[in-house]
Amino acid sequence: MNNNLYNYILGIADNSLILGQRLGELCGHGPSLETDIACTNISLDLFGQVRSYFQYAAQIANDGRSEDTIAMLRTERQYVNVLLVEQPNVDFAYTITRQFLFDVYHYKFLVQLQKSNDATLAAIAKKSIKEVSYHLRFSSDWIKRLGDGTEDSHNRIQNAVNDLWAYTDELFHQTPADKTMIAEGIGVDTLKFKDNYFKEATEVLIEATLVVPDLEYFQKGGKEGVHTEHLGYLLAEMQYMQRTYPNMKW
Amino acid sequence: MSEAQIKSLEEEFEARIARNEKIEPKDWMPEKYRKTHIRQMSQHAHSEIVGMLPEGNWITRAPSLRRKVALLAKVQDEAGHGLYLYSATETLGVSRDELFEQLHTGKAKYSSIFNYPTVTWADMGAIGWLVDGAAIINQVPLCGASYGPYARAMVRVCKEESFHQRQGYELILTLAKGTPEQKEMAQDALNRFWWPALMMFGPRDDDSPNTEQSMKWKLKRKTNDELRQQFIDQTVPQAELIGLTIPDPDLKWNEDKGGYDSGKINWDEFWQVVKGHGPCNKKRMNTRVAAWENGQWVRDAAIAHREKQEQRKMNKTA
Amino acid sequence: MKKEWPLWEVFVRSKNGLEHRHFGSLHAADADMALVNARDVYTRRSEGVSIWVVESKHIKASNPEHNGELFEPAQDKVYRHPTFYDLPDEIKHM
Numbered sequence: 001m002n003n004n005l006y007n008y009i010l011g012i013a014d015n016s017l018i019l020g021q022r023l024g025e026l027c028g029h030g031p032s033l034e035t036d037i038a039c040t041n042i043s044l045d046l047f048g049q050v051r052s053y054f055q056y057a058a059q060i061a062n063d064g065r066s067e068d069t070i071a072m073l074r075t076e077r078q079y080v081n082v083l084l085v086e087q088p089n090v091d092f093a094y095t096i097t098r099q100f101l102f103d104v105y106h107y108k109f110l111v112q113l114q115k116s117n118d119a120t121l122a123a124i125a126k127k128s129i130k131e132v133s134y135h136l137r138f139s140s141d142w143i144k145r146l147g148d149g150t151e152d153s154h155n156r157i158q159n160a161v162n163d164l165w166a167y168t169d170e171l172f173h174q175t176p177a178d179k180t181m182i183a184e185g186i187g188v189d190t191l192k193f194k195d196n197y198f199k200e201a202t203e204v205l206i207e208a209t210l211v212v213p214d215l216e217y218f219q220k221g222g223k224e225g226v227h228t229e230h231l232g233y234l235l236a237e238m239q240y241m242q243r244t245y246p247n248m249k250w
Numbered sequence: 251m252s253e254a255q256i257k258s259l260e261e262e263f264e265a266r267i268a269r270n271e272k273i274e275p276k277d278w279m280p281e282k283y284r285k286t287h288i289r290q291m292s293q294h295a296h297s298e299i300v301g302m303l304p305e306g307n308w309i310t311r312a313p314s315l316r317r318k319v320a321l322l323a324k325v326q327d328e329a330g331h332g333l334y335l336y337s338a339t340e341t342l343g344v345s346r347d348e349l350f351e352q353l354h355t356g357k358a359k360y361s362s363i364f365n366y367p368t369v370t371w372a373d374m375g376a377i378g379w380l381v382d383g384a385a386i387i388n389q390v391p392l393c394g395a396s397y398g399p400y401a402r403a404m405v406r407v408c409k410e411e412s413f414h415q416r417q418g419y420e421l422i423l424t425l426a427k428g429t430p431e432q433k434e435m436a437q438d439a440l441n442r443f444w445w446p447a448l449m450m451f452g453p454r455d456d457d458s459p460n461t462e463q464s465m466k467w468k469l470k471r472k473t474n475d476e477l478r479q480q481f482i483d484q485t486v487p488q489a490e491l492i493g494l495t496i497p498d499p500d501l502k503w504n505e506d507k508g509g510y511d512s513g514k515i516n517w518d519e520f521w522q523v524v525k526g527h528g529p530c531n532k533k534r535m536n537t538r539v540a541a542w543e544n545g546q547w548v549r550d551a552a553i554a555h556r557e558k559q560e561q562r563k564m565n566k567t568a
Numbered sequence: 569m570k571k572e573w574p575l576w577e578v579f580v581r582s583k584n585g586l587e588h589r590h591f592g593s594l595h596a597a598d599a600d601m602a603l604v605n606a607r608d609v610y611t612r613r614s615e616g617v618s619i620w621v622v623e624s625k626h627i628k629a630s631n632p633e634h635n636g637e638l639f640e641p642a643q644d645k646v647y648r649h650p651t652f653y654d655l656p657d658e659i660k661h662m
Contacts, residue, residue, distance in 0.1 A: 021310060024318070027325050028306035029537070031545025032573065033299070033333045034594055034605040040326040041608050047319050054315070068314045092548045134604075141600055148558060149551025156547070234310075241313035241371055248429055250313040250371075250421075277632050330609055337593040340575065346595060347572045403592070410613075546570075552597030553571045559598070 005118070006060050007080070007177040008187055010070070011223065012113075013053035014081035017071055018231070019102060020046035021238055022089060031092055038138060042099070045131040052124045072242040076232055077225040080175070084167035086222070086231045090160070093146055093153070097160035100139035104201045105171045105190075106132050112188040121186065140204050147208025154209065161205060162213050169218035171197070267467060272398040275341040283467060286460075287397050288342050289358075290469055292349045295335035296360035298328045299353075300534050304368040305377060313371060320417050321374060327414065331407045338399035354539050356526065363446050365528030372425055372432075372439035378418015380440075380447040380485065386411055387481050388451065391471035419488065426492040433493075440489065441497040448512075449520045451478040483509045574623055576602040578610055581618035588620050596621075 023043035030036030054067035061070075084102055089095045110132055113125035146157040172194045174182070181187025202212050221227065241250070251259075260280050266273070273279055302325050309325065312318035336346045352358035363381050368374065389411065392404040425436035452458060452474040464470040472480075482501075489496050500513035522528065573595040579588035591610045596602035602621040610616065630638055646652045655662060 024309045024322060027309055027322060028302035028329070029541040029544075031541075031548035032595065033329050033336070034596060034601075034609060035545075035548070037326055037329050037333070038604065038608045040322055040329070041612070044319055044322055044326070047315060047322070051315050051319075071315055072313075091544065138604060141604070145552050145555040145597070145601075146548070149555040150547065152547050153551030153554070237310045240311045245313070245429075245431060248313075248432060250317055250424060274632070276629060326612075330612070333594060333609055334592055337575075340593070345572055347570075406592070549573060549597070550571070552601065553573065556598040 001061055001063075004177045004180045005186065006057055007175070008181045009053050009057045009060070009121070011080050011175065011178065012109075013050050013057070014079050015085050015102070015106075016046040016053070017050045018079070018081045018234065019085040019098075020044075020050060021234060022085065022087075022098075023095075026089055026095065039095070042135050042138065045128075045135065049124065049128045049131070052127075056120050056124070068242065072239045076227060076235060079227065079231065079235070080223050080225055082167065082170045083219055083222040083228055084164065084171065086228060086234060087164060087167065088230050091156060093156040093160040094164070096139055096142045096146065097157060097164050099135065100143050100204070101164055101168055101201065102171075103132060103136040103139050104197055104204075105168075107136050108193045108197060109188055109190065112193070116188070117185040143204055143210075144208045147205070147210045157208070158210050161210055165213040166215055166217070166219045168198075168201070170220040170222060173220060173223055175223050264466070267396045271396075272401065273396055274398045284342050286463070286467070286469070287400065288339055288344055290464075291335055291339040291342075291397075291400055291403075292344075292352065293359050293361075295332045295339060295349065296353045296358055297364065298332035298335065300360045300364045300538060301381075302328045302332075303534055303537055304364055304366070304530070305374060307368050308371060308374050311371070312374075317374075317421065324378070324414050324417060327410050331410070334403040334406055335400075338397075338403040341399045350542060354535065354542065356535070359524070361450060362520070362523040362528060363443075363450050364534060365523050365530045366442070366446050367530050369442075370435050370439060372422065372435040373443065375418050375422030375425060375436065376439035376443040378414055378416075379422050379488070380418075380443050381450065382411060382414040382418055383485060384447050384450045384481050386415060387477050387484075392469070394468055394471065396468040422494075423492045426494055436492075437494055440494050444497050445515060445519075446523075448478055448481070448515055449523075451475075451481065453517070453520070479509055482512055486510055573597045574625065576606070576621045577624050577627060578602075578606040579620040579622075580606075580610055580616035582615060583617055588618065591615075593624060599623075 020043045023039050023046070027036065027040045027043070030039055050071065051067055054070045057070055058065045058067055084098060087094065087098055107129065110125045110129040114122050114129065116122045116125065143157065146153040148154070172190045174190065178187055178190075182189045205212050219228075259278055263273075263278065263280060263283070273283075305321060305325050305328075309318065309321055312321050336349060339349060340346060349358070353360070363384075368377070386408065389404055389408055393401055393408055395401040395404065422436050422439070425432040427433075455461060455473045455475045458474050461470060461473055486496055486501065498513045500511065502511050503509075504511045523531070526532075574597075575593055576596055577593050578591045580591045581588045591606075594602065594605050594609055596605050599621060602623075603619060606619050606621050611619070642648075
């Protein structure tokens with residue numbers, strides 16, 4: 001089995017898995033019916049992508065693992081999503097900011113992944129990019145509405161940006177698996193669009209009348225499996241059935 | 251308008267419905283028709299929205315990714331159905347905010363079935379199979395309702411609903427065919443949801459005073475007891491097929507009537523839940539109200555943003 | 569503040585070659601939001617290739633009370649219909 005490729009896929013898919021799970025928590029609790037339906041759509045897109053990635057990973061592992069065991073039967077330290085996506089739904093401002101900061105990255109990432117030497121990854125990217133392009137539009141529009149809305153909404157979204165900005169730098173950290181895959185023309189060299197990421201995210205925030213935090217220190221660790229305390233609870237819920245009733249078909 | 255004029259308008263109105271003509275929003279209609287429709291349609295919409303909660307309860311814990319996306323899509327559909335129905339109700343001159351207000355203050359009712367808790371994963375199957383099954387039986391005739399917007403909304407709802415019952419039955423079937431633990435979980439869910447599902451068709455015909463009027467306006471095509479019988483006859487063989495037992499010792503095939511005889515429904519429990527004392531009435535309402543109140547600043551912000559944008563546009567052209 | 573998001577009417581073209589048809593309505597704060605909401609609410613099952621949204625208040629509707637003067641005068645203008653004209657039986661298609 002190609003361990004580097006396997007781990008590389010997990011690195012991509014875990015982001016969508018954990019973010020999809022977070023959005024799934026909101027289903028039925030949105031600020032309006034229309035917004036509820038929209039957030040669920042994004043969640044469904046992400047889970048769809050996750051399934052494609054994990055089915056491919058299971059095929060590479062070829063040892064009886066399935067999309068579900070990969071998704072639900074790892075330990076906390078084996079999840080390699082970035083810290084950003086596991087941050088909780090404190091309020092709609094956090095949900096939108098987390099989405100936006102990830103979408104800008106996700107879109108740029110998929111543009112590059114379409115050119116991957118790995119045909120399966122390139123195909124998944126090609127399909128996903130249409131979905132993510134819509135996510136980005138949705139979250140950018142909401143950043144602007146909330147930033148340039150009422151005083152209350154402005155303060156809330158500014159707070160969310162202040163808190164979540166610290167998790168942006170990690171998007172561009174590269175693990176050993178990442179580096180190997182980049183060298184083989186399979187992986188995406190994220191550093192190549194890092195400047196562009198910050199430029200575009202900043203543009204939207206400024207248009208939304210928000211201030212971009214000037215941070216000296218950023219948070220990191222997710223990609224090495226060292227997570228914030230939030231992830232454990234998310235996993236406890238997500239894994240509950242598979243852990244309680246092992247080896248069953250659902 | 252004189253009383254005689256109103257009476258003649260009413261007669262013409264009833265005649266139109268009897269001729270199978272549809273009533274559209276701007277047509278003249280008796281006040282009672284309008285009010286009854288607002289009540290029934292909004293109650294239906296509320297049921298969809300509150301109904302998202304017992305199932306939404308298991309989205310984060312679904313046992314497989316395939317089940318998770320199916321459940322998410324289903325709960326999302328319910329939001330959509332609520333939305334179609336609220337929109338149709340709004341054509342009668344009441345706003346969605348007013349309807350929410352009625353729900354949140356307890357003035358409006360919703361289907362009591364959603365006041366029962368979903369305690370295991372198998373309940374997702376029981377809800378899809380039994381609750382959506384019962385809902386479809388109730389809803390299909392409404393595609394021919396006399397009020398145009400309601401009938402059109404119901405056509406859309408019924409089209410989408412058919413996947414819900416199938417996914418529920420497939421889910422429970424998988425459990426029934428699974429390990430002893432899974433089968434027990436499925437049987438337990440059937441035991442808990444069977445009677446509440448039967449109650450979804452409403453009180454016995456003898457205790458249902460509005461039936462005649464509703465039949466005339468095509469808000470109903472069959473009586474509560476007829477629909478309940480149809481549901482029992484349809485569901486019993488489905489349970490047998492997958493080896494589950496309907497929790498009714500008095501259930502027996504009656505050759506003469508070509509349907510099942512069944513045991514007594516606990517109507518005390520029915521009225522208790524209707525009156526707000528079911529296991530989850532308070533929790534459901536608190537959750538809805540919290541979602542609405544927590545969303546207020548978001549809705550306000552979006553309006554404020556639009557007004558600012560328009561102001562800017564005006565300043566530019568001025 | 570407590571202002572309700574306005575109501576929008578949604579028109580969807582199911583596929584190219586067909587006209588936009590009224591699908592229903594929804595609430596949105598602005599036109600962009602109405603468009604994305606319409607996409608999420610009314611085209612989840614590939615029902616459309618094009619969407620129009622218009623704020624409901626901009627629609628001017630005819631009043632059913634005027635149906636007599638608006639639509640009944642057309643009823644006796646049978647000469648507008650092909651069946652009004654007698655042709656020899658030998659002419660099969662015209």
